[in-house]
Amino acid sequence: MADITVIGGGIAGLSAAITAAERGAGVALLEAHEETGGRARSTDGPYRANLGPHVLYKDGPLWAWLDERGLLPACARPPFSGMRVRWEGELRRTPPLAAVPTVLRLRGRDAPVDRSFREWVADHSDEKTAAMLSAAAGVYTFHHDPGSLSAAFVWPRTVRTLLSPPPTVRYPIGGWSALVATMESRARELGVHVRTGARVTELPDGPVVVATELHEAARLLGDPSVTWTSGRTLCLDLGLRTRRGDPFIVFDLDEAGWVERFTAPDPTLAPDGEELFQAQMPMRPDEDADAAAARLERLLDASVEGWRDRVTWRRRQVMDGRSGALDLPGTTWRDRPAVDRGDGVFLAGDMVAAPGLLSEVAWASGVEAATLATAAVPAGVG
Numbered sequence: 001m002a003d004i005t006v007i008g009g010g011i012a013g014l015s016a017a018i019t020a021a022e023r024g025a026g027v028a029l030l031e032a033h034e035e036t037g038g039r040a041r042s043t044d045g046p047y048r049a050n051l052g053p054h055v056l057y058k059d060g061p062l063w064a065w066l067d068e069r070g071l072l073p074a075c076a077r078p079p080f081s082g083m084r085v086r087w088e089g090e091l092r093r094t095p096p097l098a099a100v101p102t103v104l105r106l107r108g109r110d111a112p113v114d115r116s117f118r119e120w121v122a123d124h125s126d127e128k129t130a131a132m133l134s135a136a137a138g139v140y141t142f143h144h145d146p147g148s149l150s151a152a153f154v155w156p157r158t159v160r161t162l163l164s165p166p167p168t169v170r171y172p173i174g175g176w177s178a179l180v181a182t183m184e185s186r187a188r189e190l191g192v193h194v195r196t197g198a199r200v201t202e203l204p205d206g207p208v209v210v211a212t213e214l215h216e217a218a219r220l221l222g223d224p225s226v227t228w229t230s231g232r233t234l235c236l237d238l239g240l241r242t243r244r245g246d247p248f249i250v251f252d253l254d255e256a257g258w259v260e261r262f263t264a265p266d267p268t269l270a271p272d273g274e275e276l277f278q279a280q281m282p283m284r285p286d287e288d289a290d291a292a293a294a295r296l297e298r299l300l301d302a303s304v305e306g307w308r309d310r311v312t313w314r315r316r317q318v319m320d321g322r323s324g325a326l327d328l329p330g331t332t333w334r335d336r337p338a339v340d341r342g343d344g345v346f347l348a349g350d351m352v353a354a355p356g357l358l359s360e361v362a363w364a365s366g367v368e369a370a371t372l373a374t375a376a377v378p379a380g381v382g
């Protein structure tokens with residue numbers, strides 16, 4: 001018999017299971033799919049495309065936690081060259097210099113919670129610069145209009161991910177499945193009973209950590225108020241025959257999309273002579289996948305020469321509500337669905353009340369939920 005049940009084996013559930021087991025609890029982790037990892041899984045076969053995440057942030061708490069435990073997989077650094085920017089319909093090799101004075105003026109300032117990012121930037125510069133800096137945040141918000149989000153949400157993340165050289169992004173070699181494998185092994189070593197192919201339909205007796213996606217957690221908790229804002233984006237993974245001169249990354253300052261060649265840092269992701277790209281375009285409200293795909297293909301036409309004739313593999317998916325929490329003006333992470341639900345039930349995942357960037361939220365809430373769940377184990381058990 002386990003002291004604590006963890007439902008869901010993504011980054012949140014694995015972090016929770018490891019934390020609870022390290023604190024001495026007996027843990028059962030139940031995962032609906034045949035493999036753990038959730039969105040952090042990569043495809044099998046010659047193209048190792050990640051379902052969701054691509055980069056770990058070396059300056060963040062998830063990295064430090066993995067490092068302390070010897071769980072970091074081998075990681076690659078981003079290449080030094082190959083950046084492109086689409087701005088006002090043109091492809092450039094450098095970001096528009098006009099934004100530099102605004103960036104310098106805003107650096108070090110506390111952005112307000114209750115104003116939108118676009119309004120706040122426009123107060124300190126002009127509408128055009130505000131639109132450009134807003135669209136740059138598409139790369140980590142997956143939102144069609146990042147400028148409409150809280151300034152306090154967007155600005156620190158933009159500074160951290162885009163404006164703090166040298167870059168702290170790292171790419172797990174072989175894709176995120178490599179990281180999931182080290183986390184699952186660690187959990188098993190600690191005695192966690194990992195059961196895959198085990199979809200939970202009702203909450204077991206507590207303490208229990210619900211580490212599913214948020215809509216599934218709302219169903220299990222029987223609480224439709226468990227919701228939060230997230231992105232809706234069209235992702236196109238492409239295998240392309242190699243061509244010299246392909247960009248590494250294209251920031252789309254017109255429409256908040258981006259294109260990235262993941263074989264630039266990690267050539268193991270595709271067969272020899274081929275490249276693995278992912279291009280993504282946040283979908284507008286009421287826009288269908290074909291219309292967003294048409295906009296995305298125009299970005300590819302502008303930035304990756306001859307891509308249509310080089311395709312060897314493709315996968316298209318809409319990621320709706322699956323790319324992490326977004327805070328609207330007037331809200332912060334503290335307003336998201338709480339970790340402690342009462343009666344020995346705890347919530348973890350990338351849309352709950354925990355700080356951090358993208359999967360760091362899943363990790364932080366997993367650790368918090370497991371710490372509270374361990375404290376809730378009745379004395380004498382375990």
Ligand SMILES: Cc1cc2nc3c(=O)[nH]c(=O)nc-3n(C[C@H](O)[C@H](O)[C@H](O)COP(=O)(O)OP(=O)(O)OC[C@H]3O[C@@H](n4cnc5c(N)ncnc54)[C@H](O)[C@@H]3O)c2cc1C
Binds near residue numbers: 357
């Ligand atoms: C396109 C895209 C790009 C991203 N890029 C990055 C990035 O570069 N860096 C980064 O840090 N983050 C990134 N993210 C975010 C990252 O993918 C997520 O934050 C993270 O994977 C969420 O982990 P999780 O454990 O909260 O949820 P999930 O990974 O969704 O795990 C939930 C698990 O619960 C299981 N489950 C669901 N229902 C049940 C049930 N009833 N019973 C049992 N099990 C159940 C599911 O099968 C799943 O395995 C990206 C996301 C997307 C979509």
